[in-house]
Amino acid sequence: MSTTTTAAAPNLLVLTRHGESEWNKLNLFTGWKNPALTENGIKEAEIGGQRMAKRGLKFDIAFTSALQRAQSTCKIMLKEVGQPDLQTIANEKLNERFYGDLQGLNKDDARKKWGPEQVQIWRRSYDVPPPNGESLKDTVARVLPYYKETILPHILKGEKVFIAAHGNSMRALIKELEGLSGEEIVKRELSTGVPIVYHLDKDGKYVSKEILDN
Template sequence: MDRLLVLVRHGQSEWNLKNLFTGWKDPDLTALGVSEAREGGRKLKELGLTFDVAFTSALSRAQKTCHLILEEIGQPDLPVIADQALNERDYGDLTGLNKDDARARFGEEQVHIWRRSFDIPPPGGESLKDTAERVLPYFRAEILPRVLKGERVLVAAHGNSLRALIMALEHLSGEEIIQRELATGSPIVYRLTQDGEIADKQDLAA
């Protein structure tokens, strides 16, 4: 039985390019982001991978990435389920700020704490712990059961919502997962055992 789970962070967005805290705002992909998503799809096609279902967030940068990947692997009509449970971390009062401007306004140390601590949220926003508490119940209820019954599942989402999933899959601590960088548009391929443990992992970041 092929218990396949592929996670991919969306391609570069317009706000990634401008170095802005994005969160739940909805900028489009850049031309580079489109290319990254298509390249991710080509890598999956080279491995001969296809899917039974795809999940994505309520945000267009993840949805477009998902669609571009499915186009590249020849499955443009695959069912795609979108849910805000998979949205990026909400950056609260930091949303829309340039990261350099935020450091000037709040202090470099404080911004570093908000970005890189597991459980300290920015004002009005979510910590990674908060994000995990939103993402993981949805994953365990809606996505993991489908993988465990043998469906091949693609999840196109965001750096922090995917960190939450990776933390659970790889049994990482909060301190370990905040150090994990995820390349835009680059799939991570997991094959799971019947107990939901990792049997094999391929990170397709080149």
């Protein structure tokens, strides 16, 4: 992946999807439910943190969701970079997409109940929500105002920011950062526990990124 010089991209933002959770392992729709990390998820977070430490990354502030799988990932990774006591702000605006009636259901069982095509539409369309839940478009509408009002000002001050969140709240941020369409962002796959380092210009605009997957 490409990198940039400090002069070209003075601002740094690192995004990480939480490590594997108990419900990821069980193939359940999780959403705003609150399962813990698996042993493998803990290991993923440790490895992700070690990769950040190897590159000398340090942060001025961290943000995470109100859910324990993201909070645990955040704590583990910050410990690995030698910042276990870094100021960390948790807010439900960074929560995973709310899956409504699907939450807690096995994905295979949901396919049997509603049909595989309908479930796929709910999972991978941009603006079609599951019953009583959020579409990705709804998630973007929740996440972006919080990012612009609360997180971006820290970046624009030159602070290095770390965010540990979820697949769809990260997609909301990535859509904004990379200027992607709804169709493009729903296709973006995000691995658990893998940091994505964004280099941003003085106005907080995307310059380049590096995925720390090795």
